[in-house]
Amino acid sequence: MSAQHTPGPWSFSATWRPPVGRGPHSVNQDGNIFWGYSISGCDDHGTPILPTLAAVHNFPDNVLANARLLAAAPDLLEALDAVRRVLPATLKQHDLFQAVEDAIAKAAGDA
Numbered sequence: 001m002s003a004q005h006t007p008g009p010w011s012f013s014a015t016w017r018p019p020v021g022r023g024p025h026s027v028n029q030d031g032n033i034f035w036g037y038s039i040s041g042c043d044d045h046g047t048p049i050l051p052t053l054a055a056v057h058n059f060p061d062n063v064l065a066n067a068r069l070l071a072a073a074p075d076l077l078e079a080l081d082a083v084r085r086v087l088p089a090t091l092k093q094h095d096l097f098q099a100v101e102d103a104i105a106k107a108a109g110d111a
Helices: 063-086 089-093 095-108
Strands: 010-013 033-042 048-058
Touching: 010 048, 010 063, 033 063, 048 063, 063 095, 089 095
Parallel strands: none
Antiparallel strands: 010 033, 033 048
């Protein structure tokens, strides 16, 4: 697998730039409050490397989980690729192997 994405590790930070409004959150015309996090590459010490790769804005009940999931993406992709390489041929006919292949293809833009 040849990665075309920014190499990991990635991290997330509660220091973010809201898309609209001021302060730690944004409020849309319906009165909904959106919180956000920045996703960045990071060095070996976990210090974010600019520029920001992505920003996650959502309702407060799931925005942190979404940011964690995005920050884990390079590690998850690397782990799936490792699983794909070590699975014995007998398991490659299993639905799980196809799910691994599909996830890797989706991340690579081949799905």
